[in-house]
Amino acid sequence: MYRRLVFIALALTLIVVVLGAYVRLSDAGLGCPDWPGCYGQLTPAHAADEIAAAVAESPEGPVSMHKAWKEMVHRYLAASLGFIILVIAGLAWRRRADPSVRATIAVSLVAVVIFQGLLGKWTVTLLLKPAIVTGHLIGGLTTLSLLALLALRAAQVSRPTVPASLVRWARIGLLVVIVQIILGGWTSTNYAALACTDFPTCHGSWWPDMDMANAFHVVRELGMTAQGDMLSLQALTAIHWMHRLGALVVTGVLLVLALRLALAGQRGMAGAVFAALAVQVSLGIANVVMSLPLGLAVAHNAGAAVLLLTLVVVNERLVPARAWDLAGRRNDENAYA
Template sequence: MYRRLVFIALFLTFTVVVLGAFVRLSDAGLGCPDWPGCYGQLSPAHASEQIAEAVAEAPHGPVSMPKAWKEMIHRYLAATLGFGILVIALLAWRRRQDANVRVGIAIALVGVVIVQGLLGKWTVTLLLKPAIVTGHLIGGLTTMSLLALLALKAAGGQRYGVSSGLLRWARLSLLVVIAQIVLGGWTSTNYAALACTDFPTCRGSWWPAMDVANAFHVVRELGMTAQGDLLSNEALTAIHWMHRLGAAVVTIVLLVLAFRLIAAGRRAMGAAVAGALVVQVCLGIANVLFSLPLPLAVAHNAGAALLLLTMVVVNERLLPARQWGWVGRRKHENAYA
């Protein structure tokens, strides 16, 4: 049951992350402007009168029945996931002597989910502040990564002893992917994905005019500078262009990792890294060339999650067999004491 729940939760987390991107990209993040219900009701159907009034006041505003359902379905799935993770933590604690259970990670996941719930609330109540929305995305991907570690341990499988140089490069690759995902989240939450509509240049230049200071000022309202002025096109350009530069760095680092994995005899891993990278790069370019169609934009978010999962699996499997988590190491030592 524990193993099945972990894998179900991992799949559900991926679904919630992708659905969250769909909600954000379809401008449904404020489809229900309160939390956790919709106008204090269990579902949009129960809040139909309030939604109709909001639509009458602002026909093109953030509230509508379809947007409300998108938002609430995302919340229902997230709540289900949170309950599932709590059950996983309880089962992990009961089976803490099992070498295939990482009780420390399972308990940490409960804390992550609590923070995620708060970030989900603040995303709505603080009106889509970029820092909060980006943090919410990072929290979802953190949840997914930790569940992947639980799933890998629960499934067993082999760890490969590789050279320390290759292991360090794999860790570096994971870090640059994480940094790029954060940049991508910042680009999306600031609606800067179309700040550059040409490729490979931006606004016809290899180094366009940019306002980096305001672009990466964290504490501010959506579309505004910290001083309360409208965020300029130069600031949006800076956000977009930095994400592109990050993509170039990720491409170089991950291609080196893929070739090193293949050279070390880990051809399947190398092919998985290269394949996930190529798909993600192509989706990113297509989003620019085709002006961010919703299916491609959501697919780009899903590709980022899959690339992160790939890097988590690679890093876990490349660890020497003798390396364990802190709980697992203690059990391993006690077994031979």
């Protein structure tokens, strides 16, 4: 039961993360302007009168019936995931002496999910502040990564013997992917994905005019500077261009990692890293060239989640077997103490 629930939660988390990207990119993030219900009701159907009044008042506004359903389906799935994670944490704690269970991570997931729920609430009530929306994305991917660790331990994956230098490259690869995902989230939540419409240059330049200070000022309203002025094109350009430069760093690091994995005889992991990277880079370029079609934009978010999962799996598998066995024995000792 524990193992099945972990894998179900992992799959559901991936769905929730991708659906969350779809809700955001289709401008349905305020489809229901309150939380956790929709105008205080369980479903948009029960709030039909309030939604109709909002549409009549502002036909081009953020509220409509189809946007409300998108938002609420995302909330229903997220709530279901939270319940499953609570059950997983309870089962993991009962089986904490089992080396295939990581009870500490399972219990920590409960705290992550609670905070993630608060971020979901603040995303709506604070009107899509970039820092909150980006934090919500990071929380979802953190949940995905922790569940992947639980699934890998439950599956008791093999751990090959590899050079310590390869483990360090895997750690660096994971770190740069995390930083790049944060940059990507900041780009998306600030609607800066089309600040540069040409490729590979931006506005015909390899170093376009940029406003770094306002671009990366965290505490501010959507589309505004900290002083309340409209965010300039130069600021949006800075956000976009830093994400592109980050993509270059990630590409270089992961290509080296894939090569070193292949030379160490780990061709399966090397192929997975290369394939996930190639797909994600291709989607990023296609989004710029094709002016951010919704399907490709959502796929790019899904690709980021898959790339992160790939690096989590690689790092977990490269943990030395001796260290993993010792961790399991420590769990046993703590449980019986």
